[in-house]
Amino acid sequence: MRRQRLRLLAVAAALIFAMAFAGAPAHATPGVLVYPGMEIHQGTTVCTLGFVDPGARIAFTAGHCRGDGPVVDNVGNPIGALASFRDNTPDGATVATDHLISDWETISLAPDVMVNDILPGGRVLVSDPAVVPTPGLPICHFGVVTGESCGTIESVNNGWFTMANGVVSQKGDSGGPVYVITPDGRAAIVGMFNSTWGNYPAAVSWQSASQQAREDVVQAASGQIFTS
Template sequence: MRWTGLAGAVVLAAAVAAPAHAAEVEARQGDRIRIGESTYCTLGFNDRDARVGYTAAHCGRGGDRVAVEVGGEFREAGTLYPSTAYGASVSGNDWALIRWDDEVALGENRITGDARISPSELKAGDRICTYGAATAAPSCGAYAGTLGGNVYWDQSPATVGDSGGAVFVDGRRGFMGVLSGHSVVGSPSGEHTVLRAAAPTNRPAPTADEEIALISDFYRDHQAAGLIVSTPIVSATDAAANIAGRVEQRWMDRSSARGAESDWQAGTLPVIAAIVMGVLVAATPTLVQLIETVRGWAR
């Protein structure tokens, strides 16, 4: 069809005046994401064939909307589905699936590539790394061990917003899991901290005793007083005071049952309380979600 005269001019003017398409929503590995109204975490991985992403389960609740940042603002792009086994144990299965909306474009997995690594493939001497949107750079530490779907390594606590970030092996392409948080064991000689990752498939969850044993073995310190399991979300100052009180009460209950405290017990109690406080205040901002098992006070 051929347009001439005024009709052609009107069509041309309409085409020129047509508004540009809105910016495309693209979800990329390592991006900062908002879950619900105010929780910020990291997109750890995209399975582009299944059109799902992965992050940490503690970042939100089932059905929460997930938003990605586009042009300085967050736009809703998917829905969160935490692991069905999350919350049934001290720290296990802390992963969640994000089902992306149909119109969302999925970017490449620029940090790990599309391959996957099973925790069963890890060995002594490996260096485990994570990438979080808040830290915005890879950070690595020595592999400490695996319990079920949890992987542990020697590294300082993560920053708020790094939760859910990709975890991988230094020097190898492949996604292994999402950053869950850190686990801290206190003892009379000090505190021992490891970072923790969750492989994105439901597996048998570790007990608090198993975590204490793994961390104690890794640091060769078998005077463990208790376990703190936390996640990088918000300030932990109030939680630290509460936990220190619980440590003291547990100690006093045991001492009363025995009738008296030994010199070792009396001298160690304030040390343990100080360790618990110090670990959490130094690790702020964190949210202590669970604490369990104070064991083997004096043997």
Template sequence: MTALSQRPRAMIAAAVAAGTVGLSYAFGAPHAHAVTQRAISPGDAIRYITAAGADTCTLAFAFTAHSHTYGVTAGHCVANAGGYVTDVISGYRGSVVAFDYDPTRRGNDFALIHFGQAPVAATMLGTTVDAVSVPAADQPICHTGVSSGTSCGQLSAQYGVGQYLTTGLNDVPGDSGGPVWPRHGIDDIAIVGIWLGSHIDHDGTPYGRFYPLDHALTQLGATTTAR
């Protein structure tokens, strides 16, 4: 596992490539054997298991690259070294390829998980995940977490270095790492971010926080279809 926050940004793509392969991803259909076994999907519950115990988070995004399956979640979910990940829904086990976590909670917070050749579904909540997109301020925004379910609110403002604040979205332990999304057209979902948790402003106002998914994928060396 590579802690990206301890390396120059120029080495991020190389660190990921050293762990597996270059990541030019696709929204792939499940492999043929997924007929009898659940596929890995955005919004799945994941457990990060170490000698000290286990922590629950949510998977923000899943994709295939060179016939391998990867997932993206929050970096703080896997910041304790020496563990492995289990996708609770499908039962597949994964390894952390790389992560970046700013302990001030104002900057980078994302992780890349390798699930081998597990099947992946390009759906969430029964809806097609159409694209990765940048956040838009003129539409409602939602997030899905394994503890609180799905809630919707509004994009508020940028925060720290690269993060965004939201209002009206629930946050319960276990939700971290989950997908942040608006509707993308009538029948599709566009995942825009990785849910990070809550933030209380200096005046006591509560906000939610997320990190843009397209930025995380770019820093992990993935070629995105963000628009």
């Protein structure tokens, strides 16, 4: 079932990528490597890539990172195109714990970039449905500004959670992966950095974001490419 969903996501993303770049001169530079935790630019916005699926050639980041034109790396090489997004991140320093926050973007990766699922520190970033955010769970977060910082989940709310006890983040870390270190030394993603609410860095749940992305594949196939 998961393979079928990934194939569907890949087919829809390929169609979206072709539409986004139809008639455009921009192309990815052969040899550019795309990986989770890398710095990406969309328009004037700098963010962190959260999750990369090498098989489907799809990447995720925060929805509020979206911008005009192609998605590029830190030196301006195009690596892909916005495929779909959801973003209802509220303005302000506080948010009610029952507020449903959706903040993710899928990126269809260009056919000529190299892709892997290895974080800058060397760990393989995987998606494991059995690993879910729970209060007190030890986690780490990677952002292009602050690097890797670790702590625990402070509270789990409606599609998002807050972090404490050592987790830090700055502007530019948005979209960066939040993960659990598994016994075999890999990293299992549980979220993507969203914002800081009060004193706590917050992330959207990976389970919620990936499920919503799968739902939007059906909408994209029906002609509704972008969701907000």
